[in-house]
Amino acid sequence: MFDRSPGTGWHLAVFLGIVILATSVPASFATTSAYGYIAPIPPPSVESNVTPAVRPAAVPTATPTTVPTATPTAVPRLADIHPNELGKIMILEYHVIGDQELRWTRTRESFRRDLEYLYRNGYYLIGLNDLLDNRVRVPAxxxxxxxxxxxxxxxxxxFVVGADGSLKTDPTSGLGILEDFSAPHPDFGRSxxxxxxxxxxxxNDLFGQPAYRQQKLQYLAREGYExxxxxxxxxxxxQIGEKDIPRQIALANKAIQQAVPGYQVNTFNxxxxVYPKNVSLLVDGTFEGTSYHHRAILEVGAGPMTAPNHRKTDFLHMPRIQAIQTELDLWFRYFKQHPEERYVSDGNPDKIVFPAKLLDDYQPSQGAQEEPSPDSTYKVVRLR
Ligand SMILES: [Zn+2]
Structure with a gap:
């Protein structure tokens, strides 16, 4: 899977550059929240509306007296980051986490290895809400x-009961494996x-421990999972017929909201x-006083999704990649060989930056405004 055929040499070199850069972002550029989210922030003495990712090192600003002379070398240039915020994003689809690799089961070891692979290759965990909000909070x-x-x-x-009687995430469960991996790797995110x-x-009844159904949903919401x-x-x-669709969805929503009052479920799967003929039934509906409104609908399988500002993106048909060995091998190899197709963040969730040659794929968001770019081979757009 680590193909090094001659034609991929250039891509590998670029890709390795991204990895090296991504893993060497100075600590002063990042802040860690309670949820392990790392947001690139400007160095303290740089104007707050200019981020390290898009600020040209050599171009003087309008307020030169406030810009320290010692920091420019720490500011990555676009050409070093290779931002491509019109690129592709993998949404991986897991089912059972178990002892034996099966069609719907990923072993614990394989799941841990997937996380390790993603981390080592410059990926960063996010949820779907960031994509729906077009606010991708990922380091440069x-x-x-x-x-x-x-x-x-x-x-x-x-859940397992700790020595002090408190509930803890079982480290052998999927979430436990993820949390154990993310904790010492804050530059991987946790989502x-x-x-x-x-x-x-x-x-499958809300994670199979009836006594903890509600606590588990509360834990997920509290800890920033979706x-x-x-x-x-x-x-x-x-098969169930259109009139039963709102019932199926609304009653599931009701159970979620009973555990976490006010929780807004944005995504339906x-x-x-299997989509019904009338897709709008999945987006909005009401049954016995419980309503739902979804902004995204997930598909099974297919491949990576395109970026929020890509003209082909349709949140009501979000493709995923099934987390089985053959599919993971296929797509991990694909992005090794085609790093230029990956979504690569500029580090600023309020801007998107992408190669100018991809302009035809760009679908502007409402209120988005193009800004002068420090590098003519990239477009810079302020989203908000
Ligand atoms: Zn299912």
Whole structure:
């Protein structure tokens, strides 16, 4: 999978440059929140509306007296970061985390290895809400990646009772493995999306520990993970009939909101990727006083998604990559060989920067404004 055929030499060199740069961002450029999120911030003495990622090192600013002369070398140039915020993003789709590799099971070791691979290759964990909000909070030079867990299986999130009687994430469950990996790697982020089935049979009934159903949803919301609606009990939305679709979705939403009052579920995941003919039923609906409104709908399989500002992006059809060995091998290798297709962050969630040659793929957001670029081979757009 680490193909080094002659034609890929240039790409590898660029790619390695990104990795080296991404792993060498000085500590003064980053801040860590309680959720492990690392946001690039300007060095203290640089104007607050100019980020290190897009600020040209050599161009004088309008207020030269406030700019220290000692910092320019610490400011990465666009050509060093290779930002491409019209590039592709992988949304990985996991099901059971277990002992044996099966069609719907990823072993613990494989899952840990996936995380290690993503980290070592310049990826950074985010949730879907950042994509929906077009506010991708990823350090400069890194590529966002989303992990989704389908079906609320117990193996994904198990609590164990600690010596002091408190509930702890079981380190052998999917979430425990992720948290154990992210804790010593704050430059990897910490995020995941859980697509839950509140009315399924065990062990898929909101993670298979009935006593902790609500506490688990509360934990996910509190710790900054995302909860996604996967229907009440994995109903096939073409088989149950249109009138039952709002019921399946609204009752699942009701169970989520009973545990986490006011939680806004933004993402819906139709079981087995089956969309009903009338897709609008997945977006808005009400049943017995419980309403839902989704901004995104997840597909099964297919491939990476395009960036929020790519003209082809359709949040109601968000493709994913199934986390099975053959698919992961395929896409990990693909992006090794085509690093120029990866989404690479400029480090500023309020701007997007992309190679000027991709302008035809750019779909402007409302209110977005192009800014002068310090490098004519890149376009810089302020989003807000
Ligand atoms: Zn499912």
């Amino acid at each position: 030079g890194k590529t966002p990646v989303v992990i989704t867990f389908d079906d609320s299986n117990r193996s994904q999130f198990q 995941a999306v859980f697509c839950v089935l509140p009315g399924a049979d065990p062990p 909860i996604c609606n996967h229907t009440l009990w994995h109903a096939n939305l073409r 139709p079981p087995s990727g």
